[in-house]
Amino acid sequence: MYNFDKLPDRTKVSSLKWMYDGCLPMWVADMDFDTPDFIKESIIERVKLGAFGYTNTPKEYFISFKNFLKRRHHVDIDIESMIFSTGVVPAISSIVRKLTSLHDKIMVITPTYNIFFNSILNNKRIPIESDLYFENKQYKLDFIDFENKIKDGVKMLILCNPQNPVGKIWSKEELCKIAKICLENNVIVLSDEIHSDIVTPNKEYNSSLLITELKDNLITLVSASKCFNLAGLQGSLVIVQNEKLRALVNRGLNTDEVAEGNAFVYNAFISALDGGDKWLDEMNAYVYNNKKYLKDFIDKNIKEFKYEIQDALYLAWVDIRELTEDAYDFCEFLKDYAKVYFSYGEEYGKSFKGFIRINLATSLENVKEGLNRLLYGIEQYKLKKRS
Ligand SMILES: Cc1ncc(COP(=O)(O)O)c(C=O)c1O
Numbered sequence: 001m002y003n004f005d006k007l008p009d010r011t012k013v014s015s016l017k018w019m020y021d022g023c024l025p026m027w028v029a030d031m032d033f034d035t036p037d038f039i040k041e042s043i044i045e046r047v048k049l050g051a052f053g054y055t056n057t058p059k060e061y062f063i064s065f066k067n068f069l070k071r072r073h074h075v076d077i078d079i080e081s082m083i084f085s086t087g088v089v090p091a092i093s094s095i096v097r098k099l100t101s102l103h104d105k106i107m108v109i110t111p112t113y114n115i116f117f118n119s120i121l122n123n124k125r126i127p128i129e130s131d132l133y134f135e136n137k138q139y140k141l142d143f144i145d146f147e148n149k150i151k152d153g154v155k156m157l158i159l160c161n162p163q164n165p166v167g168k169i170w171s172k173e174e175l176c177k178i179a180k181i182c183l184e185n186n187v188i189v190l191s192d193e194i195h196s197d198i199v200t201p202n203k204e205y206n207s208s209l210l211i212t213e214l215k216d217n218l219i220t221l222v223s224a225s226k227c228f229n230l231a232g233l234q235g236s237l238v239i240v241q242n243e244k245l246r247a248l249v250n251r252g253l254n255t256d257e258v259a260e261g262n263a264f265v266y267n268a269f270i271s272a273l274d275g276g277d278k279w280l281d282e283m284n285a286y287v288y289n290n291k292k293y294l295k296d297f298i299d300k301n302i303k304e305f306k307y308e309i310q311d312a313l314y315l316a317w318v319d320i321r322e323l324t325e326d327a328y329d330f331c332e333f334l335k336d337y338a339k340v341y342f343s344y345g346e347e348y349g350k351s352f353k354g355f356i357r358i359n360l361a362t363s364l365e366n367v368k369e370g371l372n373r374l375l376y377g378i379e380q381y382k383l384k385k386r387s
Contacts, residue, residue, distance in 0.1 A: 098252030110349030338377030
């Protein structure tokens, strides 16, 4: 068994997550768990060789992804359809630039990963939001709103599967409906599947790659970075099955200089993808236990909060509207006065000001500590509001 209770101390290594002094960070999607030895050793082996010059992407990188996707997601993809990129976000921004034009409309289903807005707005495209709604403990897409907006000149959909921040795994049926609407309206689907391996034990994940009708209009982005916490090594995989589309995407990634990896990323990703199944399964079980702890804690102690465990992510999306409609103000208050930090909802879509996102990829001890600080912070926040 791997040990997820014992964490490396990241306070002295310029960790983005741990940058707020003395504050327990439960915000950015980054795990605190120790990297398993077999991944560390693959990097050390490369360090021992020395000579860290330019590095081509080895064929083994693509083969490891192919085998991993076959084993875990039941899709069989030709390695010819695969391109390396230095990250999912660099790939998204590049693809937005290459496949759409200035002022084009790009659809996102909200709440969604905040950086999608940067990739759209920084490139002077227009984000169009279609909000999820919550019913019977599930997040659902309003297909009428979605289709109406798609029909109004949208050129690309940036799908998040599973959906960060809510934790929804899109069902095959939903993916087929989305595909049909996008195909009918000539909309490219860019599916960000970076979180696809962080799922509740025994839950099936549905990749966009299962939707064969979509094959020629689809670009899928995956990585070992989120599920094995290797994001600092900067790698991802862009899958484009249509040859013409692939040539365009490839050109864009090369023009933007985001198609070449560093000397360590390949060894680390290959070892994780080839040998990481056991670690991943145990990590998912550990995170699920943290989610259950959070659920019990909220139900018992915080009557103003609503939370239901969803099928994916190590992130929890919590409705705090009975306490406040201004989660930004609340999160900043907690950071300063209770020394715990969460992400606030408005970052993920303008309709979600009354939500917070809690990162549970840490030890149970930290989760307990973070929630005790939260409880203290809520009391202080109420006192401040009353005064
Ligand atoms: C949905 C989603 N996509 C992409 C990223 C970042 O990807 P990368 O580090 O490969 O650029 C994140 C990080 O939180 C994410 O949540």
